[in-house]
Amino acid sequence: MQRSIILPVATRFLMPLMLVFSIFLLLRGHNEVGGGFVGGLVAASALMLYAISTSPSALWKLLPLDPRFIAGIGLLISLFSGFISMFYEKPFMTGMWIETPLPVLGKIGTPTLFDLGVYVLVIGVVVWILLEFAEDE
Amino acid sequence: MTALSITILAGFLIAILAPYLTRLLKHRAAFVLAFYPLAVVLQLLALQRDNFSAPSVQFPWVPSMGLWMTFTLDGLGFLMAMLIAGIGTLVILYGGEYLRDDPYLERFFLWVIIFMASMLGVVTSGNALVLFVFWELTSISSFFLIGYKFEYESARAAAWQALLVTGAGGLAMLAGLVLLGQITGSFEIHQWLQNPKLVQESTLAPAAFILILLGAMTKSAQFPFHFWLPNAMEAPTPVSAYLHSATMVKAGVYLLARLFPVLGGLTLWNQVVPWVGLLTLVGGALLALAQTDLKKLLAYTTVSSLGGMVFLLGLGTPLAVKSAMLLLLAHALYKGTLFLVAGGVDYSAGSRDIRKLGKLAQLMPFTAMAAGLAALSMAGIPPFIGFIKKEYVYESTLYYPFLPYVFTGLAVLANVANVAVAGWVGIRPFWQQPEQKDEDLHPHKESIWLWIPPLLLAITGLFMGVFIQGSAQTWVAAATSAVLQEITKVKFSLWHGITPMLILSIVTLIIGVVVYLTSRTVIPRLAVFWKKLSFVGPNIFYSRSMRAFLSLAGWQTKILQSGYLRYYIITIIVTTVTLAVVTLATRYGSLPNPQWTQPRFYDVIFIVIIIVSAILVTRAESRLTTITLLGAIGFSIAILFLLYSGPDLAMVQFAVETLTVILFVLVIYQLPKYTKSNYPIHANALNIIVSVAGGIMMAGLMLLTSAIPSNSTLAPYFMENSLTLAKGRNVVNVILVDFRGFDTLGEITVLMIAAIGVFALLGLKKGSKRGGNS
Numbered sequence: 052m053q054r055s056i057i058l059p060v061a062t063r064f065l066m067p068l069m070l071v072f073s074i075f076l077l078l079r080g081h082n083e084v085g086g087g088f089v090g091g092l093v094a095a096s097a098l099m100l101y102a103i104s105t106s107p108s109a110l111w112k113l114l115p116l117d118p119r120f121i122a123g124i125g126l127l128i129s130l131f132s133g134f135i136s137m138f139y140e141k142p143f144m145t146g147m148w149i150e151t152p153l154p155v156l157g158k159i160g161t162p163t164l165f166d167l168g169v170y171v172l173v174i175g176v177v178v179w180i181l182l183e184f185a186e187d188e
Numbered sequence: 189m190t191a192l193s194i195t196i197l198a199g200f201l202i203a204i205l206a207p208y209l210t211r212l213l214k215h216r217a218a219f220v221l222a223f224y225p226l227a228v229v230l231q232l233l234a235l236q237r238d239n240f241s242a243p244s245v246q247f248p249w250v251p252s253m254g255l256w257m258t259f260t261l262d263g264l265g266f267l268m269a270m271l272i273a274g275i276g277t278l279v280i281l282y283g284g285e286y287l288r289d290d291p292y293l294e295r296f297f298l299w300v301i302i303f304m305a306s307m308l309g310v311v312t313s314g315n316a317l318v319l320f321v322f323w324e325l326t327s328i329s330s331f332f333l334i335g336y337k338f339e340y341e342s343a344r345a346a347a348w349q350a351l352l353v354t355g356a357g358g359l360a361m362l363a364g365l366v367l368l369g370q371i372t373g374s375f376e377i378h379q380w381l382q383n384p385k386l387v388q389e390s391t392l393a394p395a396a397f398i399l400i401l402l403g404a405m406t407k408s409a410q411f412p413f414h415f416w417l418p419n420a421m422e423a424p425t426p427v428s429a430y431l432h433s434a435t436m437v438k439a440g441v442y443l444l445a446r447l448f449p450v451l452g453g454l455t456l457w458n459q460v461v462p463w464v465g466l467l468t469l470v471g472g473a474l475l476a477l478a479q480t481d482l483k484k485l486l487a488y489t490t491v492s493s494l495g496g497m498v499f500l501l502g503l504g505t506p507l508a509v510k511s512a513m514l515l516l517l518a519h520a521l522y523k524g525t526l527f528l529v530a531g532g533v534d535y536s537a538g539s540r541d542i543r544k545l546g547k548l549a550q551l552m553p554f555t556a557m558a559a560g561l562a563a564l565s566m567a568g569i570p571p572f573i574g575f576i577k578k579e580y581v582y583e584s585t586l587y588y589p590f591l592p593y594v595f596t597g598l599a600v601l602a603n604v605a606n607v608a609v610a611g612w613v614g615i616r617p618f619w620q621q622p623e624q625k626d627e628d629l630h631p632h633k634e635s636i637w638l639w640i641p642p643l644l645l646a647i648t649g650l651f652m653g654v655f656i657q658g659s660a661q662t663w664v665a666a667a668t669s670a671v672l673q674e675i676t677k678v679k680f681s682l683w684h685g686i687t688p689m690l691i692l693s694i695v696t697l698i699i700g701v702v703v704y705l706t707s708r709t710v711i712p713r714l715a716v717f718w719k720k721l722s723f724v725g726p727n728i729f730y731s732r733s734m735r736a737f738l739s740l741a742g743w744q745t746k747i748l749q750s751g752y753l754r755y756y757i758i759t760i761i762v763t764t765v766t767l768a769v770v771t772l773a774t775r776y777g778s779l780p781n782p783q784w785t786q787p788r789f790y791d792v793i794f795i796v797i798i799i800v801s802a803i804l805v806t807r808a809e810s811r812l813t814t815i816t817l818l819g820a821i822g823f824s825i826a827i828l829f830l831l832y833s834g835p836d837l838a839m840v841q842f843a844v845e846t847l848t849v850i851l852f853v854l855v856i857y858q859l860p861k862y863t864k865s866n867y868p869i870h871a872n873a874l875n876i877i878v879s880v881a882g883g884i885m886m887a888g889l890m891l892l893t894s895a896i897p898s899n900s901t902l903a904p905y906f907m908e909n910s911l912t913l914a915k916g917r918n919v920v921n922v923i924l925v926d927f928r929g930f931d932t933l934g935e936i937t938v939l940m941i942a943a944i945g946v947f948a949l950l951g952l953k954k955g956s957k958r959g960g961n962s
Contacts, residue, residue, distance in 0.1 A: 076839075081916035084835040086924065092843035099850045107854075119947070126940050129933055142248055144933075146926050148915055158915055162925040165932075169925070172936050176943040177847060183950045185854040 062104040069097035077170045078156060087166035091173025098178050107185040110178070118179035125172025132164035189242040192231045193259035196312060199224060199305025206301055207294035214293075218284025221297055225276035225304060232269055235261055240666070244314050244378075258314030258376060263666025267513065268311040268435075268442050270663070271520045275434045276304045278528075278641035283426035285637035286531055296336065296424065303329035307435055311442060316365040316375045320358070323407075326436050327354045333431060334423040346422040349730065353416045354406050361403020361443070367396035368450070381449050381673060388453045397451050400443065401460065408440025408494045411468040412726040418475075418487040419727075425531030428483060433490045434524040438516060441497045445512070449673045452504050461502030468495025470598050473605035477703070478714035482530040482540040482613055486523060489566075489609050492602050493519045496581065503588055506668070510678055511580035513667040517660060518565065518577040521649040525562035526613050528642035529555055533617055535638060537631035542612050542707075544629060546622030551631050554639040556618035561646035563614025565653065567607040567700060568693060571682050573653040573660060575693070578603055582689040600696050607700020612707060623708070656680040754875070761882040768885050772892075782891035791831060794824040811862045815852050819845060836920040 073094035080086030102110040114121070136145035148160035156163075202224050210217040235242055244260030261269070283300065287293045306329060309322030328351070335347030369375045371390045372383060380387065387393050404410070409417035420432050431437070444451075444461070451457055472492030479485045493515065500512035532555045534540045537548060549556040565574035581603075585595040652660040657680060665678035684690065703710055722728060750756075772779065787795070801817040801824075808814040826841035867875070906919050906927060916922040924932050 080918060080921045081925075082918050084839060084918065086836065086918070086921040088924070089836070089839045089843055092840065092847060096843060096846050096850065099847070099854075103850065103853055119943075122940055122943060126936060129936060133929070133933065137247070140248065142251060144929050146914055160915065162914065162916070162922075162929065165929060166921070166925045169932065169936055172940065176939050179943050180946045181847070181851055181854060183946055184851060 059104040062100050066097045066101050069100070070094055073097065073170075077166060080166055081158075081163065087169035088173055091170040092177065094170070094174050095177035095181075098174070099181050102182065102185065107182055110182065114178070118175045118182065120175070122172050122175025122179055125168045125170070125175055127168070128171060129165050129168030132161045132168060135161050135164075189235065189259060189261060190245045192228070192235065192261065193245050193247075193257075193312065195224075195228055195231060196259070196305055196308045199301055199308070203298050203301035203305065206297040210294035210297055215284040215288040217297060218280050221284075221301065222277050222280045224301065225273040225280065228273035228308060229270065229277065232261075232266060232273065236266055236662075236666070240266065249318070254375065255317060256315055256376070257318050259312045260314035260378070261312055262670040263663070263668070264442070264445055264513075264670035265311045267517060267663050267667040268438065269308055271438075271517070272304060272307045272311065272435045275430060275520065275524050275645065276300075278524075278645060279426050279430040281637055282429075282528055282531070282641040283424070285635060286426050286535060287424060292336065295332070296427075299329045299332045299336075300427070300430070303333065303431060303436070307439070310439055314377050316369060316377055316380075319377070320362050320365060323361070323403075323439065324355070324358050326431075326439060327351060327358055327407075330354070330420070330431050330436055333427040334420045336424055336427065337422070340422070343422040346416075346419040350416045350420050353413055353730075357403045357406025357413065360399045360406075364396045364399030364401075364403065367392050367399065371396070377446065380447070384450045384453055387450045393451075393454060394456050397454055397456055398460075400447065400451070401464075404440030404443045404498075405464060406440070407443075408437050408498065409468075409491050410440070410464050410495060410498055411471050414468060414472065414491045415725070415727045415730065417491055418484055421481075421483040421487050425483065425527060425534060428487070429524050429527030429531065433486065433527050434520040437490065437494055438497070438520070441494065441501065441512070441516065444498065444501050445509075445667075445671045448501060448504070448509070448671050452501075458502065458504065462499050463502075465495045465497070465499025465502050466595070466598060468492065469499050469602045471495070473602040474714065475718060476605050476609050477710055478718050480542050480711060482533065482542060482545075482617075483527070485542070485609050485613055486527055486530060489606060490519075490523055492605065493523070496599075496602065500581065500584060501671075503584060505584065505588065506672060506676060507580070507587065508584040509671050510664060510668045510676070511577070511584045513664045513671070514573075514577045514580055514660070514680075516667075517652075517664065518573040518649070521645055521652065522562040522565040522572075522574055522610075525558055525642045525645040525649065526566065526610075528638075528645070529559040529562065530613065532634055532638040532642065536634055537617075538629055539626065542616060543623040544626045545617035546620050547618075548631060549618040552618070552634040552639070554643055555634050558639060558642040558646040559614040559618060561650055562642070563610040565646075565649045566610035566614070568603060568696065571650075571653045573649050573656070576653060576656055576680055576682065578693055578696070579684065579687075579689045582692045586688060586692075596692070600692060600699075603696045604700045604703060607697060608703040608707070608710075611701070611704035616704075653682070656682060758874070758878050761878050765878075765881050765885045768889060772888075779892060780895040782888075783895045784891075788831075791828065794827050794831075797821075797824045809864065811852075811856065811859065815849065819849060822848070836918070 073090040075090075076085035076093060077087050077090035078085075080090065098110060098114075101113065116124075133144035136147050137143055139145075139147065141147070144161075144165075146160055146162050148158060152158045202221070206217065206221055209220060213220065240262050242261070244258055246259075247257040249255045249257045280297070280300065283296055284293070287296050290296070303326055306322045306325035310319055310326060313319040313322060331347050331351040334350050335343050337343045338347075365375070368380060368387060371387055371392055372380055374380070387396075406413045406416075417432060417437065421428055423432065469492050472488050472490075472495055476485055476488030476492060479488060497512045497515050497519075500508040500515065530540060532552065533545065533548065536552060536555075537545055539545060561572075565572035568574045568578035581599055582596060585599050586592050588595060652658070661678055661680045664680070665676060668676045668678060748759075798821050801820045805814055805817045805821075808817060822841065822845040826838045826845065829835075829838035829841060906923055910919045910922045911917055914922045914926040916926070
């Protein structure tokens with residue numbers, strides 16, 4: 052099959068941009084439109100774009116971890132964020148915030164961590180499912 | 189107590205880390221992991237030294253629902269916890285060696301430690317619901333450990349059976365606990381124990397009692413639920429020794445003992461519990477005498493002993509309770525040892541058939557020693573703890589006001605079986621010539637970590653017997669006091685003088701030795717007898733009902749699951765429309781008038797695009813056209829979301845549409861050739877009617893919903909408090925991650941499960957072409 056040159060070249064620029072954009076979405080989510088779920092979807096699209104323009108096995112090589120593992124880590128992050136408040140003798144999943152905002156990241160609290168977990172899980176799950184569908188060439 | 193409860197809970201973390209440690213250290217990880225139960229043992233001893241004066245601790249779990257994680261320790265919990273942690277230490281060391289080269293050793297450690305922590309949780313929980321959670325965790329870890337050799341059909345079937353039986357019992361028990369909670373208004377067990385009258389006068393009490401008894405009976409393998417326990421011998425031997433003899437199966441006994449002050453006063457208790465125990469005691473003993481497999485012999489005598497404990501608790505006199513506690517302790521010591529010995533024999537000699545084993549003492553001197561000591565204790569020979577246990581059991585039955593001679597006679601019968609089995613398992617394989625020569629068996633020498641744990645356990649049994657007034661007496665006294673809820677003095681001694689109990693003991697021993705020597709005739713005859721009876725056995729009932737369930741499931745699957753997507757969609761739409769229409773029709777009068785607002789001209793553009801695309805999809809001639817048109821619909825909907833100020837929703841819709849296209853690109857080459865189906869006219873008519881009905885129903889519902897004035901307090905609450913309480917201005921996101929974060933946690937878990945489902949369906953079909961880490 053003849054491969055088009057347009058897609059790989061475009062992906063080379065698009066993918067980093069989309070990944071950065073996805074993190075941007077994740078971070079602004081608490082105050083503006085965005086959030087972990089949609090951020091994760093955008094990041095997953097970026098990765099899948101790469102898989103289409105090169106090959107699914109190239110994406111397997113690119114990923115630092117098995118997507119199954121990524122998804123699991125995401126779930127654990129979200130779950131763990133709920134436990135933090137218990138160390139302060141508050142019920143499970145009480146929102147706890149660091150009072151002073153951090154540079155770039157803004158105000159950080161356990162819901163931010165929870166959202167990060169959602170973000171990571173969505174990337175893992177979507178990439179995992181889509182790669183299952185993609186037959187290796 | 190805080191330290192102990194944190195140590196127990198830390199077990200779950202240690203369990204999760206155990207596989208990684210095992211990859212690093214191989215079987216030597218056992219030496220590190222054994223420190224966990226050892227730490228528990230030391231803490232327990234410290235708490236016992238202070239006479240359990242440490243106050244119970246409470247962690248808030250869901251305080252708004254009155255759910256607290258309460259941990260508390262008394263004599264009963266201490267006795268159980270000592271067995272769990274003490275034998276647990278030995279089992280971890282033993283298991284590391286026994287499964288040394290097994291590729292799944294890490295799973296053994298993972299589940300054994302999860303089990304250990306859960307079981308410790310069961311015996312230290314002060315809250316009934318927390319107890320239930322730990323209880324179910326022990327069932328689950330038992331499932332995974334029985335199914336450890338999952339390549340074998342028999343192991344999988346046994347694991348399922350154990351899970352279904354104990355799981356069903358667990359649900360019954362939950363219902364019983366909830367009833368008790370309803371009666372007393374609390375789930376804190378100490379509240380129940382302080383108000384026994386409240387429970388006993390309630391009309392719900394018999395129901396609660398029966399339900400809880402079912403949970404205890406299934407867990408502790410009481411007749412007629414005993415059958416799962418011998419089948420569970422499919423598990424690796426260290427697991428059988430630990431879960432299915434020394435600890436988990438005693439959870440039911442523990443529960444009955446724990447709730448004895450509350451439920452023991454019911455007349456139903458005395459009418460039911462002793463008989464259940466007695467049937468199990470005698471049935472287990474007679475079944476044991478028909479076995480030739482080391483582990484099966486031990487399993488059936490375990491069933492019998494569990495029956496004995498339940499029987500004694502059922503009698504309920506202080507003496508009987510005392511004896512039950514002593515039996516609990518003694519049984520764990522000698523039966524645990526014998527199981528570990530059986531594992532060592534299997535490992536070295538390659539067989540568990542007592543007819544083929546013999547003269548192993550030269551090769552395995554230390555194992556033989558451990559076996560001998562445990563067998564003598566099991567047979568009830570002084571000065572072992574087993575002897576004292578038997579004396580007390582006889583005393584409990586002899587001086588019981590109701591049917592003393594019948595009870596005592598049956599107890600003697602069960603103990604005769606114990607003597608014979610002790611000989612067959614602990615003496616015969618080591619010292620006698622094998623009955624049958626098997627040329628394929630090439631026994632080799634014992635390895636050190638396979639004999640140290642059983643020998644330590646056996647020596648403990650000996651010491652506890654000789655120095656019976658030491659720890660055994662203190663522990664049993666504390667446990668009995670906890671069960672009876674009053675300080676009870678216990679004074680054990682080895683020598684009581686010539687008493688009726690001593691004479692009974694001697695009689696038991698003599699008959700037992702006769703049975704032991706005549707195994708050649710006893711075993712086959714009883715085996716034939718049980719085989720003839722097996723058509724009424726619960727095992728058959730279990731497999732029949734499983735088959736019935738499966739065929740019921742198959743029948744309804746054939747009806748509901750046609751495998752054609754269009755039928756599924758038709759079913760869903762027709763069901764929804766019917767339900768909605770019925771609801772609307774019954775409330776016709778109270779419905780508001782639909783409000784109709786004028787759409788803006790740009791709304792109309794997208795609505796038209798959606799309608800036109802939807803019509804064109806049905807006439808599309810290729811997949812590409814179909815996907816493009818569906819994409820047009822999806823993106824138009826996203827834009828409508830945007831126009832009606834739902835940017836978060838729109839964004840997700842955009843992203844999902846994009847991913848759908850990507851998915852399509854990935855699979856397009858694997859799809860079969862696109863053929864446009866030409867349905868016959870009546871099928872097409874049905875399709876049209878169903879889709880139009882679905883559309884009208886949804887549109888009507890939307891109109892009605894928007895017409896109902898919103899007087900919900902939720903929306904204003906979220907709007908007002910989003911920034912102040914949750915420090916976020918995007919209310920949608922704040923609801924997702926904070927206000928309703930618990931829902932989101934559930935949803936992402938479902939997402940994960942869905943991914944595992946897709947993986948299982950697609951990945952298994954493809955085979956393991958792609959390795960785990962490539």
